[in-house]
Amino acid sequence: MPELPEVETIVRGLAPGICGRTIGRAELLFKPLLRRGPKGGLAVLAGRQVLGVRRRGKMALVECEGGITLVFHLKMTGQLLLAVAQGAEPPDKHTRLVVKFRDGGPELRFRDVRKFGFLLCVRGDAEGECAELACLGPEPLGLGHEEFALALRKRKGRIKSSLLDQTLIAGIGNIYADEMLFDAAIHPETPASALSKNDVARLWESMRKVLAAAIEAKGSSLRDYVDADGRAGEFQLSHEVYGREGEPCVRCGRPVRRIVVGGRGTYFCPRCQRKKRGRAV
DNA sequence: GCCACTGTTAGCAT
């Protein structure tokens, strides 16, 4: 579940470990991982220093000398790991990429059980020229609440689907959408355009609160997610609805329900998150 | 063994 908080945690862990180091060989163990890149493939990386590591939406960007940027999308099960020592343990069968450094120190590995993840090797202005990045909406933590309200107003679909639309806002995934809707006491199937001014204000606050708390807790580890050092996150312990079907709502005690919204498993409290209707509460 | 389900999203249908 690498959503924004998980990718942010990975990026923060990776940066001090690889910035300033010079890349040696990059071994692409699963060719289709590299969706796009220069003719010679990842050979272009050899001899380049890593200048920075950043996050955009759910993607991790490794910026290298000479305007080369590696863009990783972890999709469902991708992991970016800083292995303890070069060649200490051989890569397992799910390791798709190994990047070695000239100093012989820890190598960077990309593992991905389901093979949905991808890598782009971009030259020049990655944010501007790379479609995968250029089409992303604004960062939820950098978004003012006026702009947030504006973006939702013109939406026809359900609020949960809107939160998951990366072109609208970048980085929110299934878990955090459910958690922030619960925090804001909004039913996930509410049409985005039907939210009151007050609803939107609460949702904006909840979005910031939930994402910040999740980053603080180093993400949610339900299954595959671990940070760059292989450590699990802690935020799953603070989930209030996600994955808690049948368990009592932390606010009212009624059982949490699971429905499907836009093909995604959706958890909510039917009492605290009433469906929007003209009826008095 | 078989079937249902899983954190994402591109691509196609409506």
Add this chain to the structure above:
DNA sequence: CATGCTAACAGTGG
């Protein structure tokens, strides 16, 4: 055009 499903893949749990 916008929105809604499904498939892509592999593993896990019932």
